Amino acid sequence: MVPFLDLKAQYAAIRPEIEATVLSVLDSGQYILGPAVADFEDKFAPFCGTAHAVAVNTGTSALHLALRALDIGPGDEVITVPMTFVATTAAVLYAGAKPVFVDIEPRTCTLDPDQIEGAITPRTKAILPVHLHGQMADMNAIMDIARAHGLKVIEDACQAHGAELDGRRAGSFGDIGCFSFYPGKNLGACGEGGAAVTGDQHLADRMRMLRDWGQAKKYDHALAGFNYRMDGIQGAILGVKMAHIERWTELRRAAAAAYDLRFDAMGVERPTTVPGRRHVYHVYAVSVPERERVQGHLQRKGIASGIHYPVPVHLQRAYADLGYKPGDFPVSEAMAARTLSLPMFPEITPQQVMEVCDALGEVVDAAAV
Ligand SMILES: *Cc1c(COP(=O)(O)O)cnc(C)c1O
DSSP: OBOSOOHHHHHHHHHHHHHHHHHHHHHHTOOBSHHHHHHHHHHHHHHHTOSEEEEESOHHHHHHHHHHHTTOOTTOEEEEOSSSOTHHHHHHHHTTOEEEEOOBOTTTOSBOGGGTGGGOOTTEEEEEOBOGGGOOOOHHHHHHHHHHHTOEEEEEOTTOTTOEETTEETTSSSSEEEEEOOTTSSSOOSSOOEEEEESOHHHHHHHHHHHBTTEEETTEEOSOOOBOBOBHHHHHHHHHHTTTHHHHHHHHHHHHHHHHHHHHHHTOBOOOOOTTEEOOOSOEEEEOSSHHHHHHHHHHTTBOOBOSOSSOGGGSGGGGGGOOOTTSSHHHHHHHHHEEEEOOOTTOOHHHHHHHHHHHHHHHHHHHO
16 A cells, blocks of 8 residues: 555654654643744744745745735736646635736646736736746746846745755745645644745744734734734744655655656656756656556555645636636646656655556556556
């Protein structure tokens, strides 16, 4: 049996550290924000190569906070992609702004910079690229276009902790970078969590206020804010995990390299990584014809798989009133139809990787015959 991911294996490996830190928060009585969260922020900002990290309760909140900190709201348009988790779009709508989709580039499945200029209107305020599956979007090109048009950039780095482009980390290119610490993410809390990182002191200050009801000081509400605070226990757990994240990322990359080697020999279409980009493999997705049949075969062999994502956001019923239709974003739609995510987590064994490859080989060969 090969699970899709194994959260219990990670916990088992660091159980004494986690238990000690959780107990210390319980003893401290500082259950919301407090020193454990501040300590985590002090570790996470340099990890991202930014001066500031503002810890919040979810990745979605981080995105919403980033948009509000940049004063993006009703009447404004934000250029983003439909091939993402719905939270990216939802955050723009929470802010009262309008999401304007552009397609992805087929190689990396991230925002295609060539599509941006055609989508810019006088109302465009920001570009919101998504570092899908753990590989960064083409941030050099995106930042050039943003600067030329005076647009803000928010990176959805919720799947890309520690990803790099030309040696610079995800979250450090745009005005603000947003992360999720949902348990299954590369850096996961034991519950919900998120953070927004920035190099800008003023934006960091605004986000700190906005996450805590916009308070400049107690009961002095300078901004119309939110309750987006991080729990002390989650901050403490994430602080412990910071000592392991680089190693876990390298283990993911090693598993991906083992998959790559086999799939190249088998002729299976696997993730492309652009030279100069450090992919952190939140998701390892191959592209297969007859996906349902392939997935069924893996399942019979005891191998879990997933689809990220089967329906792009522009075709989700909830967002029908944005006015998009099938065929609007052909690259996203083709990816949604063919992509299959394979087991990927730091603790996956070389044996398990081989089992997945063998099982995939059986069904791919059968298709070729
Ligand atoms: C997980 C995720 C989010 C939302 O994060 P939550 O912590 O679940 O709110 C946003 N965008 C992307 C691309 C994600 O993968």
